[in-house]
Amino acid sequence: MDLTVLYRGPLASCDYDCPYCPFAKRRDTPDQLRTDRAALARFADWAAAAGAGGDTLSVLFTPWGEGLVRSWYRDTLVRLSRLPHVRRVAIQTNLSCRTDWLAEADLDSLALWTTYHPGQVTHERFLAKCRELTALGVRYSVGVVGQPEHLAAARRLRAELPPDVYLWINAAEGLSYQDHEAAEWTALDPLFAYSRHPHPSAGLPCRTGASVISVDGAGTVRRCHFVPEVLGNLYDDSYRAALAPRPCPLSTCDCHIGYVHLETLPLYELFAGGVLERIPTTG
Ligand code: SF4
Ligand code: SF4
Incomplete structure (x- = not known):
């Protein structure tokens, strides 16, 4: 089996203070950090063992806050990248971390989904980090939340940015874009149309729950981060029997990490080889 896992552990703290985010400058207690570290270690051990039966694995870490300022996320990315059955390991990050640790990773499988948050980091500093990634040979995408004040x-x-680095734009939550505004963002991200409106998804086939799963720190498996129904647990293997194609039970899907898996959209083709880190084939 070729399984894609979206992992989100208990970590819920961030070093940035974005006005549009509930995790801005939140702190985890030492106990919460210990719990997150232990949960990640358990998941990494599971992922390392998952190749024994011939399965291949792709993993995207989607922490609520910022993972790469924690050594255990950096170490886990390096560890998983080196496993032959791990086809891809990626993480969503604000790129505030150092980059030297990436030299230890297998860069054929590691990739980064980075987001630039103007107001939290200077243009020069963020661009310098991107240049470090390019010099190291890291695969990465860069994104910006499409707030009007971020356009410049x-x-x-x-x-x-180097021309071959894809810049994605996420439609800002709760904002509707006039056509002329959408055109301005589309000039930066030719795929902005996919983010502009939530995708009607009720009853439509979606790969989550069959070849894609969401896992939390306790190993609870759901089809995606947005549908609360539990399919089983990762660590007792009970999720396996529940894996099957099934239609989406929600009315809409408005997050890229969800709708990229909708079978009615052409995004697996557009992002072939880069679905998890959001790098289109032409990017
Ligand atoms: S960097 Fe991401 S997690 Fe941190 S405050 Fe900004 S949006 Fe939230
Ligand atoms: S379409 Fe979105 S909400 Fe529906 S099952 Fe797929 S990922 Fe989940």
Whole structure:
């Protein structure tokens, strides 16, 4: 089996203070951090053992806050990247961390989904980090939340990023874009149309629950981060019997990490080889 896992442990703290985020400058207690570290170690051991039966694995870490400022996320990415049955290991990050640790990873399988948050980091500092990634040979995408006040910063970043680095734009939550506004963002991200509106998904076939699962720190398996129904547990293997194609039970899907798996959208083709880190084939 070729399984894709979206992992989100208990970590819920971040070193940034984005005005649009509930995790801004939140702190985890030492106990919460210990719990997150132990949960991640358990997941990494499971992932390492998962190749024994001939299965292959792709993993995207989608922490609520920022993972790469914690050594255990960096170490886990390096560890999993080196496993032959792990086809891809990626994480969503604000890129505030150092980059030297990436030299230890197998860069054929590790990739980063980075987000630039103007107001939290200077253009120069973020761009310098991107250049470090490029120099190291790391696969990465860069994104910006499409708030009107971010447009100038996004344009400047697009102009100065290496041309082969894909810049994605996420529609800001709760914002509806006039056509002329959408055109401005589309000029930066030709795929912005996929983010502009939530995707009607009720009853439509979605790969989650069959070849894609969501896992939390306790090993609870759900089809995706948005549907609460539990399919089983990762660590007692009970989820396996529940894996099967099934339609989406929700009315809409408005997050890329969800709708990228909708079978009615062409995103597996557009992002072939880069679905998890959000790198299109032409990016
Ligand atoms: S960097 Fe991400 S997790 Fe941190 S505050 Fe900003 S949006 Fe939230
Ligand atoms: S379409 Fe979105 S909400 Fe529905 S099952 Fe797929 S990922 Fe989950």
